[in-house]
Every structure is written in structure tokens, then in C-alpha cells.
Amino acid sequence: xxxxxxxxIALNSFREAVRDRVLYNLIAFVLILIASALLFxxxxxxxxxxxxxxxxxxxxxxxxxxxxxxxGIGLVYKEIEKRSLxxxxxxxxxxxxxxxxxFLGLNITLLVNTALMSVGLWAALxxxxxQFAPEDVHIWTAIYFILLQFSLVTAVCLFFSCVSTPxxxxxxxxxxxxxxxxxxxxxxxxxxxxxxxMKTATMILYYALPHFDNFNIASRVSHGFPVEARLILLNTVxxxxxxxxxxxxxxxxxxxxxxx
Amino acid sequence: MTVSKRKRMFTVCVLAFAASLLVASARVQMAIDREESxxxxxxxxxxxxxxxxxxxxxxxxxxxMADIYWTRVVQYFGGRLRDRHYEFRxxxxxLNITVTLxxxxxxxxxxxxxFLATPPPYGAGMPKESVALLRRGIEANPxxxxxxxxxxxxxxxxxxxxxxxxxxxxxxSKHSKARTWMKVMAxxxxxxxxxxEISRFLWSDIYQTTEDETIRENAQKHLETLKALDxxxxxxxxxxxxxxxxxxWPQSFEEMSAQGLMQGIPQDPxxxxxxxxxxxxxxxxxxxxxxxxxxxxxR
Numbered sequence: 001x002x003x004x005x006x007x008x009i010a011l012n013s014f015r016e017a018v019r020d021r022v023l024y025n026l027i028a029f030v031l032i033l034i035a036s037a038l039l040f041x042x043x044x045x046x047x048x049x050x051x052x053x054x055x056x057x058x059x060x061x062x063x064x065x066x067x068x069x070x071x072g073i074g075l076v077y078k079e080i081e082k083r084s085l086x087x088x089x090x091x092x093x094x095x096x097x098x099x100x101x102x103f104l105g106l107n108i109t110l111l112v113n114t115a116l117m118s119v120g121l122w123a124a125l126x127x128x129x130x131q132f133a134p135e136d137v138h139i140w141t142a143i144y145f146i147l148l149q150f151s152l153v154t155a156v157c158l159f160f161s162c163v164s165t166p167x168x169x170x171x172x173x174x175x176x177x178x179x180x181x182x183x184x185x186x187x188x189x190x191x192x193x194x195x196x197x198m199k200t201a202t203m204i205l206y207y208a209l210p211h212f213d214n215f216n217i218a219s220r221v222s223h224g225f226p227v228e229a230r231l232i233l234l235n236t237v238x239x240x241x242x243x244x245x246x247x248x249x250x251x252x253x254x255x256x257x258x259x260x
Numbered sequence: 261m262t263v264s265k266r267k268r269m270f271t272v273c274v275l276a277f278a279a280s281l282l283v284a285s286a287r288v289q290m291a292i293d294r295e296e297s298x299x300x301x302x303x304x305x306x307x308x309x310x311x312x313x314x315x316x317x318x319x320x321x322x323x324x325m326a327d328i329y330w331t332r333v334v335q336y337f338g339g340r341l342r343d344r345h346y347e348f349r350x351x352x353x354x355l356n357i358t359v360t361l362x363x364x365x366x367x368x369x370x371x372x373x374x375f376l377a378t379p380p381p382y383g384a385g386m387p388k389e390s391v392a393l394l395r396r397g398i399e400a401n402p403x404x405x406x407x408x409x410x411x412x413x414x415x416x417x418x419x420x421x422x423x424x425x426x427x428x429x430x431x432x433s434k435h436s437k438a439r440t441w442m443k444v445m446a447x448x449x450x451x452x453x454x455x456x457e458i459s460r461f462l463w464s465d466i467y468q469t470t471e472d473e474t475i476r477e478n479a480q481k482h483l484e485t486l487k488a489l490d491x492x493x494x495x496x497x498x499x500x501x502x503x504x505x506x507x508x509w510p511q512s513f514e515e516m517s518a519q520g521l522m523q524g525i526p527q528d529p530x531x532x533x534x535x536x537x538x539x540x541x542x543x544x545x546x547x548x549x550x551x552x553x554x555x556x557x558x559r
Contacts, residue, residue, distance in 0.1 A: 040327070040331065043331055043334070043335065044327070044330065044331045044334055045334055045367065045371060045471065045472055046367045046371075046471050046472075047327060047330065047365070047367050050323075050327060050365070051327040051331075053323075054321075054323040054324040054326075054327050055324060055327075057323075057324075058321045058323075058324040061320070061321070062321075178319065181319040181320055182316065182319075185316070212319075212320065213320060215320070216320035216321075216322070218320075218321070218323045218324070219322055219323025219326065219361075219362050219364070220323075220364070222323050223364045223365075225364070
């Protein structure tokens with residue numbers, strides 16, 4: 001019963017996102033992808049395929065990130081603004097279910113979005129090479145890692161969405177994303193400093209912040225190199241654990257929120 | 261004048277005015293282009309000279325940034341060659357940023373090394389920087405035996421450092437995928453140094469394996485030069501034979517033909533006739549673009 005209710009919220013969030021015409025950016029994306037593949041084929045030497053894969057994966061990542069942030073920031077706030085939340089909560093639904101459903105809904109949106117964008121990438125790849133090489137299968141690993149990244153961003157966004165306004169949530173999420181992309185530098189900084197306090201602070205920061213740099217394997221797969229199964233497993237576990245922690249925190253904050 | 265005629269007249273006037281504005285904008289654009297061409301003569305500089313900084317700023321999109329920087333290398337190199345500006349100050353930096361962003365981007369080492377090492381007008385004439393780039397490539401891609409080959413080649417041809425050239429071929433030959441001739445090459449260079457046959461073999465390999473037109477053209481020119489050097493040796497031999505038979509140096513190729521020592525006037529691979537000097541010395545035609553000085557034997 002609880003699972004069904006949560007799933008219904010997730011599906012509704014997805015439908016709402018589709019109505020927002022978010023997915024229509026895909027057409028532009030595919031066109032840009034093919035056009036850039038043709039353009040770079042003309043002006044570069046010997047790495048058309050590498051360029052296409054890198055552009056494709058980076059575009060999926062950047063477009064998806066924008067979608068995750070700009071849909072994520074309104075997840076809770078919009079429902080309160082439109083007062084649709086009150087109708088929903090008047091039913092036998094727990095507040096945490098609402099948060100979990102919203103999180104799942106945005107993840108489904110991003111999954112569908114990424115799947116369609118990936119079709120664009122594979123189509124462009126086929127257009128360029130007229131065949132798929134066995135090592136091309138590793139592109140799926142990179143796409144999977146991008147999805148994991150989106151899931152983390154969605155969780156961060158949802159968290160801020162529960163405690164702040166949409167604009168501030170966007171700013172905070174972008175900042176966390178940027179800092180999270182530099183997380184290895186935070187640790188290096190701590191290793192260089194002689195202050196014990198600073199060492200501890202940077203170490204805490206290093207482990208507390210989400211590690212978005214874990215998912216950067218686009219350059220590796222663009223050369224046809226495989227990704228170790230252990231890394232795939234560890235990144236999956238990391239994302240599940242970290243995202244669950246944030247969703248639980250968000251649900252707790254939202255549950256204690258005065259909605260009057 | 262009827263209303264409809266007036267309207268048509270008005271439309272024509274508006275169109276003519278818009279067209280004249282477009283022409284005017286084209287004139288202004290020409291002036292802007294002239295201004296910009298002056299500005300492009302200002303010494304170039306890289307806004308971010310560090311590959312590590314670019315990598316950090318790319319926030320995970322370092323592969324894409326490497327591709328962009330590699331395209332920039334190609335554009336920079338090609339543009340300078342096209343404009344006959346043979347100073348490639350930014351080339352080593354651009355290549356270093358590219359391989360810092362993506363150390364597995366083999367094309368940057370394969371082509372970059374030649375772009376750097378080859379003397380003008382085919383390259384930047386920076387063989388030491390080229391060797392440094394290849395060393396980075398070998399460090400990041402220890403399985404790529406061809407990088408040893410390129411390094412050995414640059415030591416051999418551009419730096420005439422036969423000891424290091426032989427060492428590079430020897431190191432490369434240790435790889436399981438390396439061609440067997442790598443070992444032979446190491447021994448041959450160690451034994452003979454700057455040998456024309458070795459040069460021919462190496463340039464032939466570059467010619468057959470490169471995908472870049474500039475590098476292939478350069479290799480072809482060197483192969484032609486080696487052929488011309490062989491021709492010159494042969495003509496000298498025939499001139500000596502003529503001297504032995506007649507007691508004097510031949511004054512023309514026709515004289516040697518009349519003596520039955522050769523047929524017609526010999527031409528170099530570019531189609532220019534060789535020049536026979538009065539003392540029996542044979543040289544390339546001044547109009548020929550071949551560069552025999554590049555041959556280690558004639559330096």
C-alpha cells in the first residue's frame with residue numbers, strides 16, 4: 001500500500017515534468033550532437049569518434065544536470081505554492097512518502113531523458129562510423145555513471161528544496177556540485193597544511209561532500225578502455241547510500257515543517 | 261497614383277533601403293576585419309597556460325576539453341603554416357595542456373611530436389620539446405611501442421643523437437607488441453649511425469603509417485631527397501668512369517651519353533634535371549625544393 005502510494009506520487013511527478021516540456025530539449029540536443037560531429041570531423045585530425053563520444057557524454061551530463069537542478073528546486077516549493085500539497089496530504093499519505101515519491105519521480109524523468117539523449121548519441125555514432133565496435137559498449141558504463149551523478153544531484157536539490165526557496169536551492173546545489181567536483185583537492189589541501197585543526201576540517205569536508213568527480217570516466221571510455229566492475233559497484237553503493245541519507249534528512253525536515 | 265501603386269512603391273523603397281543598409285553593414289564589416297587583422301599581429305598568449313588548471317576548471321569534462329585543445333593545436337599549427345609564420349611559440353604549451361587533460365589521447369603524441377620536431381617550413385623545429393612530449397606519452401601509455409619508435413626517429417633524424425636513438429629503439433623493442441625491426445634498427449643505428457638505408461626505412465614507415473597529410477608530404481619529400489642522393493652518387497660514379505676513360509671530366513650529360521655511359525639527361529624525383537659541374541661534381545637543380553642538407557650524411 002505504502003509502496004503503491006509512493007509510486008503514484010513518483011509517476012505524477014514524472015507526468016508533470018513531461019508536461020513542463022522538459023524533454024523537448026532533446027531534439028535540439030540531437031541536432032547539436034550530429035552537427036558538431038560533422039563539424040569536428042572537418043576541422044580535427046583522426047579523433048572524430050573520440051570527440052563525438054566526449055561531446056555526447058558531456059552534453060548528456062550538462063543537459064541532465066540543468067534538468068535535475070531546475071526541476072529539483074521546485075519539487076517541494078511548487079507544491080506548497082500551488083496548494084496542491086494540502087490536497088495530497090489530506091489523504092492517508094505520510095510526508096516522507098511525498099519526499100520519496102518526488103525523488104523517484106525526478107529520477108524517472110532523468111532516466112527517460114538520458115535514455116532518449118543516449119539514443120541520439122548512438123545514432124550520431126552510427127552515422128559517423130557506420131558500425132559499432134565491441135569497445136563501444138563501455139559508453140553505457142559512462143552513461144550509467146552520469147545517471148548516478150544525476151541521482152546525487154537530485155538528492156542534494158531535494159534537500160535544499162525542503163529548507164529554502166527555489167532560487168537559493170539552485171544556488172546551493174550548484175555550489176555543492178562545484179565543490180563536490182573539486183573534492184579531491186580539498187583532501188590534497190588538508191594533506192599539505194600543517195595545522196591539525198585544518199587537517200580534520202578538510203577531512204570531514206572531504207567525506208561529507210558528495211564526490212561528483214567519482215563519475216568522470218568519459219575520457220576513458222572515449223578511448224575504448226573498460227571500467228573495472230569493482231568501481232561500478234562501489235560508485236553504485238556510494239550513490240545509494242549518500243542519496244538515501246539525503247532523502248531521509250529531507251523527509252525529516254519536511255515532516256517537521258510547519259505548512260500553515 | 262492609386263493606393264495599391266503607392267503601397268507597392270513604398271514596399272520597393274523599403275526593400276531598397278534595407279538592401280543599402282546590408283551593403284553598408286558589409287562595408288563596416290570589412291573595416292572591422294581590417295582592424296582585427298591588425299590585432300592578430302599582437303603576440304599571442306594562452307589565457308590559462310596550465311593544463312592542471314584547465315582540468316580543474318573543466319569539472320569532469322576533461323576529455324572534451326582535451327579534444328577542444330587538440331583541435332586548437334591543429335588549427336594553430338595549420339594556420340601558422342598557411343600564413344607562413346614559422347614561429348610556433350604556443351605549440352609546446354598547447355600540446356602539454358592537451359595531454360595533461362587526456363594523457364591517453366595518442367594522436368596528440370603521434371602528430372604533435374612531428375609538428376614540434378620537423379624544421380620549418382613543415383614544422384616548429386623544436387625537437388627537444390618533441391622528445392619531452394613523447395616521454396610524457398610513454399610514461400602515461402607504457403604499452404604504446406610506437407612512441408619509442410617516434411622518439412628514436414627524432415633522436416636519429418632531427419638531433420643526430422645516434423646513441424639515444426638506438427637506446428629508444430632498444431627500449432621500444434622490449435614491448436611484446438613491438439615489431440621485430442625495432443631491435444634490428446637499434447643495432448643498425450648503434451653500428452652505422454646516420455646510414456641512408458636506415459633513414460629510408462624510417463621515413464617509409466612514417467609515410468605509410470601517418471594519417472596526417474603534412475607529415476606524409478614531409479616524409480615523401482625526405483624519401484625523394486634520399487632517392488636524389490642515391491642518383492647523385494650514381495652519376496658521380498659514372499662521371500668518374502668517364503674520367504677514367506677519357507682523362508678529363510665530362511662537361512655535359514650528353515657527353516656521357518655519347519660515351520654510352522648513360523641515357524638522356526637524368527632528373528631528380530621532382531622532375532628537375534641534375535646539374536653537372538665542370539669538375540665532375542653533381543648537384544641538385546637550384547629550382548628543386550628538396551633539402552639534401554637534411555640528410556645526416558651530407559650535414
